[in-house]
Amino acid sequence: MDNNKTYYGEFGGRFVSESLMNTLKEIDEAFEKAIKDESFLKEYHYYLKDYVGRETPLYFAKRLSEKYNTKIYLKREDLNHTGAHKINNVLGQILLAKKMGKKRVIAETGAGQHGVATATAAALFNMECKVFMGKEDIIRQAPNVMRMEMLGAEVVSVESGSNTLKDATNEAIRYWSKTAEDTFYIIGSAVGPYPYPKMVKEFQSCISREAKAQHLKAEGRNPDVVMACVGGGSNSIGMFAEFIDEKDVELIGVEAAGKGIDTDEHACVLSIDTSKLGTLHGMKSYLLQDENGNIKLAHSISAGLDYPGVGPEHSFLRDSKRATYVGITDKEAMEALKELTRLEGIIPAIESAHAIAYGIKKAKEMNKNQSMIICLSGRGDKDLNTITDYFAGKGYLN
Amino acid sequence: MSNRIEEKIKELNNKGEKAFITYITAGLPDMKVTKKLIKAKEMAGIDIIELGIPFSDPTADGPVIQQASYEALLAGADINKTFTLVEELRKENVIVPIIFMLYYNTILSMGIEKFIEKCNKSGVDGLIIPDLPFEEQGKINAALAKNDETILIQLISPLSEDRIPMITENARGFIYLVSSMGVTGQSANFHKEIVNYIKKVKKASKIPVMMGFGIRTPKDLENVSDIIDGAIVGSHFINILRESDFNINVATEYIKDFKYQINHM
Numbered sequence: 001m002d003n004n005k006t007y008y009g010e011f012g013g014r015f016v017s018e019s020l021m022n023t024l025k026e027i028d029e030a031f032e033k034a035i036k037d038e039s040f041l042k043e044y045h046y047y048l049k050d051y052v053g054r055e056t057p058l059y060f061a062k063r064l065s066e067k068y069n070t071k072i073y074l075k076r077e078d079l080n081h082t083g084a085h086k087i088n089n090v091l092g093q094i095l096l097a098k099k100m101g102k103k104r105v106i107a108e109t110g111a112g113q114h115g116v117a118t119a120t121a122a123a124l125f126n127m128e129c130k131v132f133m134g135k136e137d138i139i140r141q142a143p144n145v146m147r148m149e150m151l152g153a154e155v156v157s158v159e160s161g162s163n164t165l166k167d168a169t170n171e172a173i174r175y176w177s178k179t180a181e182d183t184f185y186i187i188g189s190a191v192g193p194y195p196y197p198k199m200v201k202e203f204q205s206c207i208s209r210e211a212k213a214q215h216l217k218a219e220g221r222n223p224d225v226v227m228a229c230v231g232g233g234s235n236s237i238g239m240f241a242e243f244i245d246e247k248d249v250e251l252i253g254v255e256a257a258g259k260g261i262d263t264d265e266h267a268c269v270l271s272i273d274t275s276k277l278g279t280l281h282g283m284k285s286y287l288l289q290d291e292n293g294n295i296k297l298a299h300s301i302s303a304g305l306d307y308p309g310v311g312p313e314h315s316f317l318r319d320s321k322r323a324t325y326v327g328i329t330d331k332e333a334m335e336a337l338k339e340l341t342r343l344e345g346i347i348p349a350i351e352s353a354h355a356i357a358y359g360i361k362k363a364k365e366m367n368k369n370q371s372m373i374i375c376l377s378g379r380g381d382k383d384l385n386t387i388t389d390y391f392a393g394k395g396y397l398n
Numbered sequence: 399m400s401n402r403i404e405e406k407i408k409e410l411n412n413k414g415e416k417a418f419i420t421y422i423t424a425g426l427p428d429m430k431v432t433k434k435l436i437k438a439k440e441m442a443g444i445d446i447i448e449l450g451i452p453f454s455d456p457t458a459d460g461p462v463i464q465q466a467s468y469e470a471l472l473a474g475a476d477i478n479k480t481f482t483l484v485e486e487l488r489k490e491n492v493i494v495p496i497i498f499m500l501y502y503n504t505i506l507s508m509g510i511e512k513f514i515e516k517c518n519k520s521g522v523d524g525l526i527i528p529d530l531p532f533e534e535q536g537k538i539n540a541a542l543a544k545n546d547e548t549i550l551i552q553l554i555s556p557l558s559e560d561r562i563p564m565i566t567e568n569a570r571g572f573i574y575l576v577s578s579m580g581v582t583g584q585s586a587n588f589h590k591e592i593v594n595y596i597k598k599v600k601k602a603s604k605i606p607v608m609m610g611f612g613i614r615t616p617k618d619l620e621n622v623s624d625i626i627d628g629a630i631v632g633s634h635f636i637n638i639l640r641e642s643d644f645n646i647n648v649a650t651e652y653i654k655d656f657k658y659q660i661n662h663m
Binding site: 003006013014015016017018019020021022023160161166167170173174177178179180181276277278279280281282284287289291292293294295 | 456465471478502531534
């Protein structure tokens with residue numbers, strides 16, 4: 001395989017142990033073949049439609065638009081089966097795993113959404129499933145742990161390092177390097193060694209393929225702005241995909257600024273001036289790290305944005321100035337969550353509320369004839385405890 | 399100037415001896431003890447020392463080295479202090495070859511050129527970078543090519559198969575043959591095709607092949623001792639150190655015994 005194709009500019013690559021190199025090559029070959037294979041695509045799209053419930057609506061948020069004086073459309077990924085965009089990618093990867101003859105799938109999860117999606121698909125396709133989850137997250141996200149176990153997955157508690165998503169990912173990689181011969185690792189975000197960032201983008205690009213056509217139908221043109229929240233960057237890369245070559249469309253990624261980017265407690269990798277390049281989880285990209293290259297802990301009220309790195313293509317999109325990245329604090333996100341709930345009757349996931357919050361800020365620079373699409377990546381059901389505690393002034397676990 | 403690892407290999411070849419290599423984590427429990435251990439290991443007749451640089455996310459390591467790495471970081475160990483340690487050891491006439499085992503981000507963080515310069519100057523003879531496979535080695539090789547003082551050690555795994563010729567072709571020092579799938583410290587659970595696998599690597603390699611991962615005692619090597627050129631012990635050596643509260647005599651005895659037995663099997 002030509003090593004250049006594994007990179008987005010200087011980002012990406014395959015920074016894994018030698019024992020995984022042939023595995024990555026096999027996955028790449030199977031993936032490239034599958035996405036050109038009519039019968040694979042037919043099966044994938046069948047499940048997206050009849051199982052997940054696609055296409056999802058592009059909803060014109062009338063009251064929000066009136067209040068902020070510009071057209072705001074919401075891409076309703078929250079209406080997918082399992083409650084978020086994660087299932088789009090999981091179905092693609094599990095069909096690939098099946099095609100490759102693997103018997104077991106594994107996944108890492110932070111908030112539990114990717115774990116639930118993987119456990120769901122594993123039940124559907126009758127595959128053994130192990131989900132690695134940090135000990136802290138198992139406590140924070142108890143309902144999702146129950147869902148995964150009910151679906152027949154084994155949830156493995158990870159008790160090393162910081163006990164969160166980063167460590168769950170480390171442990172999944174370790175387990176994978178032992179078992180790659182019969183195990184497929186379903187990575188949930190647009191991160192990891194090549195071809196994972198490309199696969200995740202491919203399987204999430206249904207978001208922008210639909211949204212582009214839906215917006216064209218409603219407005220007769222492209223939107224002015226497209227926006228999504230960014231943790232590792234899967235819903236955002238899916239939301240951007242079809243618009244990257246449409247240079248008149250402004251692309252904005254919204255990171256979690258936690259308690260503020262001037263504090264040590266945030267998850268902003270791209271929206272700061274001091275981004276530092278490094279390697280983690282098989283990829284070269286911008287990462288939160290200390291002066292010795294040890295990875296720092298990310299902080300956000302949202303477990304899904306709480307990741308100290310970002311997918312390599314996002315690093316490339318930022319440095320090539322095709323997309324801009326901004327930060328939204330916990331407080332701003334929670335206010336936006338309340339606003340959307342009260343104005344539109346939609347309780348968003350806290351992750352997605354970050355994109356809504358910046359959408360409201362951005363609207364102030366726009367006029368009533370312009371339009372933006374915000375990816376509403378997930379629903380807020382999983383966050384009810386966090387939301388209630390936050391507004392009751394009790395703070396939250398993190 | 400030539401390379402200490404390659405000099406050692408020549409010496410072992412001349413004597414017809416198999417090599418014994420052990421791993422320790424730099425700064426566990428502190429740099430003073432690490433220094434004492436390295437000196438004691440040299441005295442005990444160790445051939446090469448693998449010195450682990452602690453990292454926050456050691457994905458190629460099992461629980462023992464993860465924990466060692468974590469504790470060393472908490473105790474304040476870092477790459478600069480480890481360079482200082484090696485520099486001091488060289489000044490104190492320690493000549494045993496020292497290989498840094500570290501993750502690529504530690505190098506990137508310092509800058510490749512600066513890092514290699516520091517290796518050359520302080521007396522680090524080799525590098526093992528478990529998350530830097532052959533295809534990603536271009537940049538570091540360019541920096542290493544300037545002189546012979548520091549070399550990159552190549553790893554081969556049971557799944558390397560068709561990659562073996564490519565990896566062994568220009569490899570230097572020795573080949574680090576990973577005995578099993580997965581991470582360090584999985585207790586003698588070698589790959590099911592271990593003998594054929596080693597033979598394949600031996601056939602392709604012009605330099606000695608040392609086996610590591612999951613080795614605890616010379617007995618673990620019964621079936622392979624004829625074909626390998628040396629053994630590397632990591633996790634188990636850390637366990638021995640911990641159990642004896644970092645007793646130098648226990649470490650010395652273990653090394654002497656292993657080195658003797660591996661050459662008399």
